Amino acid sequence: xxxxxxxxxxxxxxxxxxxxxxxxxxxxxxxxxxxxxxxxxxxxxxxxxxxxxxxxxxxxxxxxxxxxxxxxxxxxxxxxxxxxxxxxxxxxxxxxxxxxxxxxxxxxxxxxxxxxxxxxxxxxxxxxxxxxxxxxxxxxxxxxxxxxxxxxxxxxxxxxxxxxxxxxxxxxxxxxxxxxxxxxxxxxxxxxxxxxxxxxxxxxxxxxxxxxxxxxxxxxxxxxxxxxxxxxxxxxxxxxxxxxxxxxxxxxxxxxxxxxxxxxxxxxxxxxxxxxxxxxxxxxxxxxxxxxxxxxxxxxxxxxxxxxxxxxxxxxxxxxxxxxxxxxxxxxxxxxxxxxxxxxxxxxxxxxxxxxxxxxxxxxxxxxxxxxxxxxxxxxxxxxxxxxxxxxxxxxxxxxxxxxxxxxxxxxxxxxxxxxxxxxxxxxxxxxxxxxxxxxxxxxxxxxxxxxxxxxxxxxxxxxxxxxxxxxxxxxxxx
Ligand code: NAP
Numbered sequence: 001x002x003x004x005x006x007x008x009x010x011x012x013x014x015x016x017x018x019x020x021x022x023x024x025x026x027x028x029x030x031x032x033x034x035x036x037x038x039x040x041x042x043x044x045x046x047x048x049x050x051x052x053x054x055x056x057x058x059x060x061x062x063x064x065x066x067x068x069x070x071x072x073x074x075x076x077x078x079x080x081x082x083x084x085x086x087x088x089x090x091x092x093x094x095x096x097x098x099x100x101x102x103x104x105x106x107x108x109x110x111x112x113x114x115x116x117x118x119x120x121x122x123x124x125x126x127x128x129x130x131x132x133x134x135x136x137x138x139x140x141x142x143x144x145x146x147x148x149x150x151x152x153x154x155x156x157x158x159x160x161x162x163x164x165x166x167x168x169x170x171x172x173x174x175x176x177x178x179x180x181x182x183x184x185x186x187x188x189x190x191x192x193x194x195x196x197x198x199x200x201x202x203x204x205x206x207x208x209x210x211x212x213x214x215x216x217x218x219x220x221x222x223x224x225x226x227x228x229x230x231x232x233x234x235x236x237x238x239x240x241x242x243x244x245x246x247x248x249x250x251x252x253x254x255x256x257x258x259x260x261x262x263x264x265x266x267x268x269x270x271x272x273x274x275x276x277x278x279x280x281x282x283x284x285x286x287x288x289x290x291x292x293x294x295x296x297x298x299x300x301x302x303x304x305x306x307x308x309x310x311x312x313x314x315x316x317x318x319x320x321x322x323x324x325x326x327x328x329x330x331x332x333x334x335x336x337x338x339x340x341x342x343x344x345x346x347x348x349x350x351x352x353x354x355x356x357x358x359x360x361x362x363x364x365x366x367x368x369x370x371x372x373x374x375x376x377x378x379x380x381x382x383x384x385x386x387x388x389x390x391x392x393x394x395x396x397x398x399x400x401x402x403x404x405x406x407x408x409x410x411x412x413x414x415x416x417x418x419x420x421x422x423x424x425x426x427x428x429x430x431x432x433x434x435x436x437x438x439x440x441x442x443x444x445x446x447x448x449x450x451x452x453x454x455x456x457x458x459x460x461x462x463x464x465x466x467x468x469x470x471x472x473x474x475x476x477x478x479x
Contacts (some may be wrong), residue, residue: 010039013130047184066218095116148450173331243281264292360448422475
């Protein structure tokens with residue numbers, strides 16, 4: 001029996017574990033560094049945390065949930081869904097909690113991976129990384145950040161003992177997380193200062209609670225929910241195809257975003273601050289009905305000057321103004337570019353993955369890396385989306401990995417390794433598309449410091465599903 005070890009227990013890990021288990025590969029174990037499963041949906045508990053992809057699509061195709069309370073589910077509900085799916089498919093008992101993988105070493109003689117988990121070692125035939133792209137929160141390198149005497153934390157490490165009521169709060173960042181948490185802070189805090197380095201294109205969110213009628217309908221006629229899923233998928237495919245303002249969809253999106261801004265913000269000065277000066281689609285397009293009204297409140301100030309330092313009392317901007325606050329919340333994103341570098345991975349002939357990816361990560365189909373046999377990476381390089389459901393992408397990857405494993409077992413092979421030629425040819429084609437993608441025109445978290453766009457898949461999800469539908473055995477060495 002081929003043993004498989006999966007690092008993580010979020011959506012990506014579950015997608016792979018369920019796919020393999022259903023196909024009869026039962027020697028599975030999942031290592032989870034935390035005490036609970038759920039990945040980013042366990043960690044991001046800030047007020048208002050939720051998904052800006054509608055839940056009928058942001059869920060496994062084979063496990064629809066007729067009980068979603070609203071179209072855009074909030075974190076708690078998504079986390080509960082993940083746990084329930086893990087239980088339903090018998091994955092929970094396979095998870096080893098409080099088990100942080102720190103290293104993995106390929107042994108050519110035994111054709112196995114030796115995985116270091118804390119002080120212990122385990123050996124598996126196949127190693128699957130499912131650590132995601134957004135699991136390591138980043139604090140900005142601002143002078144004096146440690147000197148602040150009030151409360152401060154990152155949005156992904158929310159301190160639930162903190163009560164914003166009647167306090168003064170600074171939020172650093174205005175991205176996807178900030179847009180969700182700021183309306184809550186604006187409601188509770190006496191004063192809120194938002195440090196916005198770049199504005200985002202923001203579209204209205206067609207959110208609504210599902211009525212008991214909807215829930216009944218989804219239960220007695222599951223096809224109705226599948227239809228909603230299909231409809232959402234078709235819309236997000238169009239959205240992803242036309243992200244930039246060169247395209248008709250992009251121009252429509254931009255017109256909607258600008259209309260939304262005009263409608264919700266009447267103060268010309270604030271409106272100017274919130275108007276992006278870069279092409280639409282270059283940073284993630286955000287969705288909210290509450291963000292602009294929150295910023296327009298009297299107790300909220302939007303500061304667009306850069307931050308020079310943090311002092312014991314607050315935040316100083318480039319105008320020399322010290323904004324004194326009781327708390328600073330950093331909604332400053334994640335270390336998304338140094339893929340898998342928190343784990344010391346050594347492949348054939350002592351090759352380090354960190355060295356191979358020093359100029360930015362790349363992998364065949366985002367999953368397979370030359371010099372690293374029997375290593376499968378889910379939500380790896382160039383598999384993130386500018387719009388659409390990542391769950392759809394994760395399922396496609398899991399299906400491909402299952403085919404690879406099936407062939408390995410059926411052919412009585414011990415190792416499978418993508419060839420350098422296949423990976424290079426794949427990467428060349430991808431890089432060509434990425435150079436002409438909307439993400440090439442501004443700073444965003446999709447790019448490595450070398451300039452390479454390492455996070456995103458260019459375009460809509462259908463071509464990725466097609467590219468991963470069947471296994472091209474010639475792209476690999478089987479031994
Ligand atoms: P983010 O989108 O990367 O936003 C980080 C924010 O911090 C940006 O506004 C950035 O400004 C700002 N920033 C970073 N360093 C700064 C500094 N030194 N000074 C001032 N501002 C600074 O991070 P995020 O909001 O946590 O979201 C990350 C990703 O998580 C999203 O793109 C999305 O994929 C995912 N997410 C998804 C959802 C959802 O609804 N599905 C919700 C939350 C997060 P610049 O823009 O100028 O760099």
